[in-house]
Amino acid sequence: MRLCHCLAAALAATTVALAVLPALGAGAYRSLRIVAPADQATIHSNEGKLEVAVALTPPLDVAAGDRVALTLDGKAAADAAAVSIDLASLPRGTHTIEAAVVDRDGRVLLRADPVTVYLWHASRLFPNRAGR
Numbered sequence: 001m002r003l004c005h006c007l008a009a010a011l012a013a014t015t016v017a018l019a020v021l022p023a024l025g026a027g028a029y030r031s032l033r034i035v036a037p038a039d040q041a042t043i044h045s046n047e048g049k050l051e052v053a054v055a056l057t058p059p060l061d062v063a064a065g066d067r068v069a070l071t072l073d074g075k076a077a078a079d080a081a082a083v084s085i086d087l088a089s090l091p092r093g094t095h096t097i098e099a100a101v102v103d104r105d106g107r108v109l110l111r112a113d114p115v116t117v118y119l120w121h122a123s124r125l126f127p128n129r130a131g132r
Contacts (some may be wrong), residue, residue: 001109031057032112034099039115046121048090054083054112065104072097092121 026089034055037043052070060066062081070087071080073096078085099112 004034016097027054029058029101029110031055032101032110034097034112034115037097037115037117040117041115042118042120048088048092048119048121050090050117050119052085052087052097052099056083056101059091060101066109067102069100069102070097071100076077090119093121094118 033055034052035055036051054068056068060068060081060083067079067081068083068085070077070085072087072090077087077097091100091115094116095118096114099116101109103109
C-alpha cells in the first residue's frame with residue numbers, strides 16, 4: 001500500500017513539472033552556428049554588405065513565431081524569420097557577429113558562438129600600384 005502512495009505522489013509531481021516546464025520535445029533546438037561568413041574571414045565589400053547564414057537543427061519554427069536575431073559588435077543588427085540575413089552599410093574594420101534563435105516574445109532559445117570578421121573597403125589613400 002505504501003508503494004502505491006509513493007508512486008502516485010511521484011506521478012503527480014511529474015505531471016505538474018511537465019505542465020509548468022516548456023516542452024523539450026522534437027521541436028526543441030539542438031544546435032545553432034554561423035556558417036557564413038567564416039570566423040576570421042576578410043570580406044571585401046566597398047558597400048559594406050555582408051550576408052550572414054546560420055545552420056539550425058531542427059529547422060526554424062516560423063509558425064511558432066521563432067526568428068533568428070543578429071547582433072553586430074554587441075548591438076542589435078537585424079532579425080528575420082529566415083536562416084540568411086543581409087546586412088548593409090557596415091563600416092570597414094573588425095566586427096563581431098552573434099546569432100540567436102528567439103521566440104515571439106523575444107526570449108533567447110539558443111545562441112551560436114560568435115564569429116569575428118574583417119570588412120575591407122578599397123581606399124584612395126592606397127591606390128592599386130599594379131601596372132606601374
